[in-house]
Amino acid sequence: MNPPLQNDQFLRACLRQPTDYTPLWLMRQAGRYLPEYRASRVRAGNSFMGLATNPDFATEVTLQPLDRYALDAAILFSDILTVPDAMGLGLSFGAGEGPRFAHPLRDEAAVAALRAPDLEHLRYVFDAVAQIRRSLAGRVPLIGFSGSPWTLACYMVEGAGSDDYRLVKTMLYARPDLMHRILDVNAEAVTAYLNAQIDAGAQAVMLFDSWGGVLADGAFQRFSLAYTRRVVEGLKRERDGARIPVIVFTKGGGPWLDALAASGADVVGLDWTVDLGAARARVGSRVALQGNLDPNVLFAPPEIVAQEARAVLDAFGPPQRADGGWDGHVFNLGHGISQHTPPDHVAALVEAVHDHSRHIRQKRK
Amino acid sequence: MNPPLQNDQFLRACLRQPTDYTPLWLMRQAGRYLPEYRASRVRAGNSFMGLATNPDFATEVTLQPLDRYALDAAILFSDILTVPDAMGLGLSFGAGEGPRFAHPLRDEAAVAALRAPDLEHLRYVFDAVAQIRRSLAGRVPLIGFSGSPWTLACYMVEGAGSDDYRLVKTMLYARPDLMHRILDVNAEAVTAYLNAQIDAGAQAVMLFDSWGGVLADGAFQRFSLAYTRRVVEGLKRERDGARIPVIVFTKGGGPWLDALAASGADVVGLDWTVDLGAARARVGSRVALQGNLDPNVLFAPPEIVAQEARAVLDAFGPPQRADGGWDGHVFNLGHGISQHTPPDHVAALVEAVHDHSRHIRQKRK
Numbered sequence: 001m002n003p004p005l006q007n008d009q010f011l012r013a014c015l016r017q018p019t020d021y022t023p024l025w026l027m028r029q030a031g032r033y034l035p036e037y038r039a040s041r042v043r044a045g046n047s048f049m050g051l052a053t054n055p056d057f058a059t060e061v062t063l064q065p066l067d068r069y070a071l072d073a074a075i076l077f078s079d080i081l082t083v084p085d086a087m088g089l090g091l092s093f094g095a096g097e098g099p100r101f102a103h104p105l106r107d108e109a110a111v112a113a114l115r116a117p118d119l120e121h122l123r124y125v126f127d128a129v130a131q132i133r134r135s136l137a138g139r140v141p142l143i144g145f146s147g148s149p150w151t152l153a154c155y156m157v158e159g160a161g162s163d164d165y166r167l168v169k170t171m172l173y174a175r176p177d178l179m180h181r182i183l184d185v186n187a188e189a190v191t192a193y194l195n196a197q198i199d200a201g202a203q204a205v206m207l208f209d210s211w212g213g214v215l216a217d218g219a220f221q222r223f224s225l226a227y228t229r230r231v232v233e234g235l236k237r238e239r240d241g242a243r244i245p246v247i248v249f250t251k252g253g254g255p256w257l258d259a260l261a262a263s264g265a266d267v268v269g270l271d272w273t274v275d276l277g278a279a280r281a282r283v284g285s286r287v288a289l290q291g292n293l294d295p296n297v298l299f300a301p302p303e304i305v306a307q308e309a310r311a312v313l314d315a316f317g318p319p320q321r322a323d324g325g326w327d328g329h330v331f332n333l334g335h336g337i338s339q340h341t342p343p344d345h346v347a348a349l350v351e352a353v354h355d356h357s358r359h360i361r362q363k364r365k
Numbered sequence: 366m367n368p369p370l371q372n373d374q375f376l377r378a379c380l381r382q383p384t385d386y387t388p389l390w391l392m393r394q395a396g397r398y399l400p401e402y403r404a405s406r407v408r409a410g411n412s413f414m415g416l417a418t419n420p421d422f423a424t425e426v427t428l429q430p431l432d433r434y435a436l437d438a439a440i441l442f443s444d445i446l447t448v449p450d451a452m453g454l455g456l457s458f459g460a461g462e463g464p465r466f467a468h469p470l471r472d473e474a475a476v477a478a479l480r481a482p483d484l485e486h487l488r489y490v491f492d493a494v495a496q497i498r499r500s501l502a503g504r505v506p507l508i509g510f511s512g513s514p515w516t517l518a519c520y521m522v523e524g525a526g527s528d529d530y531r532l533v534k535t536m537l538y539a540r541p542d543l544m545h546r547i548l549d550v551n552a553e554a555v556t557a558y559l560n561a562q563i564d565a566g567a568q569a570v571m572l573f574d575s576w577g578g579v580l581a582d583g584a585f586q587r588f589s590l591a592y593t594r595r596v597v598e599g600l601k602r603e604r605d606g607a608r609i610p611v612i613v614f615t616k617g618g619g620p621w622l623d624a625l626a627a628s629g630a631d632v633v634g635l636d637w638t639v640d641l642g643a644a645r646a647r648v649g650s651r652v653a654l655q656g657n658l659d660p661n662v663l664f665a666p667p668e669i670v671a672q673e674a675r676a677v678l679d680a681f682g683p684p685q686r687a688d689g690g691w692d693g694h695v696f697n698l699g700h701g702i703s704q705h706t707p708p709d710h711v712a713a714l715v716e717a718v719h720d721h722s723r724h725i726r727q728k729r730k
Contacts, residue, residue, distance in 0.1 A: 169661035216637035216659040253618045255638045272581035294581040296534035
């Protein structure tokens with residue numbers, strides 16, 4: 001049995017329950033901006049996947065930012081592309097480059113042969129989840145995650161990151177049948193993968209729809225959101241009597257806020273282009289919101305970091321509504337933290353979010 | 366004196382006047398997807414700036430897409446970065462790469478020394494405008510353009526394209542005084558530059574705010590939109606008795622549609638993430654809308670290109686409102702056309718837009 005949670009502010013905010021302050025965590029909080037992470041990585045053969053596939057290393061780096069900062073959640077150290085790797089597409093990370101697949105899906109035969117992976121190939125992930133959860137010993141909740149079906153499909157067809165998504169969109173428009181087949185398989189695989197993370201101990205799960213925002217209106221609903229919704233519908237939402245919140249984050253998804261709020265997720269992630277106050281007014285009674293500081297703010301001096309963090313909190317406003325009920329806000333960046341971020345600026349951010357959000361709550365009383 | 370216009374559908378749509386069909390032009394319509402363009406470029410020493418700085422070549426390539434397709438406007442062949450080049454930043458285009466500045470703005474001294482350029486350094490642009498206008502002989506209107514103050518600043522500080530805008534955003538957050546100084550100079554320079562294009566014969570002008578969409582809500586209004594508005598306010602809006610429409614296009618600007626509609630522009634460009642019908646309902650009585658097909662649609666077979674083009678026209682709906690007045694729609698892509706586009710797919714697009722938009726108008730009668 002895992003010990004009870006000492007800090008449940010994050011889960012409470014996700015579920016729109018009262019909180020003492022606004023909880024925060026940071027996308028890629030266990031990452032290259034931390035010297036201790038870089039040291040772990042060197043020990044793991046200077047390889048991202050060397051860290052991710054070894055539960056000891058994954059646990060070590062997952063906990064590093066928590067030892068340094070008063071963050072309110074841990075997130076599994078892994079990559080969004082583990083699932084297609086387990087499907088046999090051959091994931092690798094070149095030096096200083098992004099992910100690359102040795103066997104991208106480029107023709108009808110490759111698409112027809114695609115199958116949801118045997119979860120045994122992802123055992124290292126579930127082992128890491130269980131080990132991290134034990135090591136956390138109830139300090140903060142653990143978030144599991146996956147790429148969304150569409151975002152996985154982008155990488156699976158392009159074979160790497162892209163700046164125009166030409167190959168995947170050509171397939172989408174010219175052969176929608178093939179694209180739907182990939183997305184069907186991905187949705188099945190992602191659902192099983194996240195449920196296995198929940199079984200292993202993940203206390204919330206997040207779907208990264210990192211590339212949903214490159215789709216045209218109409219195409220987004222058919223090729224990204226429909227499959228996100230299918231995953232969300234298939235997830236275990238309770239475990240050991242605790243509700244498992246689901247977070248959906250479509251980068252660039254501002255135009256589809258209402259649709260995302262109706263996706264079945266408990267929390268919708270927002271990037272920094274969105275006015276949090278306006279978003280809350282629109283959907284805050286249905287979902288919690290997560291976001292949305294521009295990570296580039298962290299390059300400014302600490303006093304400006306604090307000022308911009310306060311502006312995000314003020315945009316959302318006091319989470320307790322005039323009618324006494326609570327809306328949910330989880331503070332985060334609108335994108336992963338940059339490897340060039342000065343670590344002491346992150347300390348300033350965490351302090352400002354906690355202090356100012358307590359202050360906002362007191363003012364209302 | 367220039368001869369009268371034979372096809373004024375584009376200008377009429379920009380000004381929300383009745384049109385016979387929905388006019389279209391394509392961002393980067395004179396470009397590498399056309400074999401005749403590639404041949405011209407070889408003759409110009411295989412150099413983009415070799416084409417752009419020579420009015421004969423610029424005229425030749427500007428007219429090429431019009432000879433092939435029934436497009437409703439020409440756009441000056443040039444680059445959005447001519448103004449900072451004329452400020453002495455040293456623009457070049459590497460083989461297969463994007464633009465690069467030899468002397469980016471990285472410190473206070475460089476920013477303090479920045480001045481709006483002597484327009485004589487941009488004489489080649491105005492000469493091209495005049496020559497293209499003469500060569501068009503009234504076939505269709507000619508659009509002039511510039512990068513927006515913010516978009517120019519991105520390149521001027523980063524020194525090249527960027528995927529995280531770290532340097533320019535660090536300056537924005539850490540030294541907003543320096544950023545405002547750059548934007549002041551850029552706004553003055555862009556206003557003078559576009560007015561000189563109008564004097565030379567441009568019949569509409571477009572501000573490309575290509576990177577406005579990377580800014581956070583709040584920062585966008587202060588660092589992009591405020592300077593766009595300043596440029597728009599300073600433009601000559603009439604020439605030889607004709608109104609000169611102004612188009613503002615912020616890629617990723619969907620979240621700020623209302624603010625953009627209040628920028629003073631006649632036309633707001635929209636990328637493909639935006640539902641045109643919803644945008645029209647929101648701002649269509651104040652501005653015309655330009656957009657918004659995903660250029661990747663052009664990789665699909667011609668019948669699908671036509672179907673997707675019809676979907677865009679249907680999303681906007683019949684431009685004549687129930688009250689008898691007209692809203693304005695200019696069909697375009699939501700981004701520049703890809704160099705890999707099959708030219709015959711563009712023919713299918715032009716035909717579909719003209720045919721279906723006539724059909725929509727007839728149905729209403």
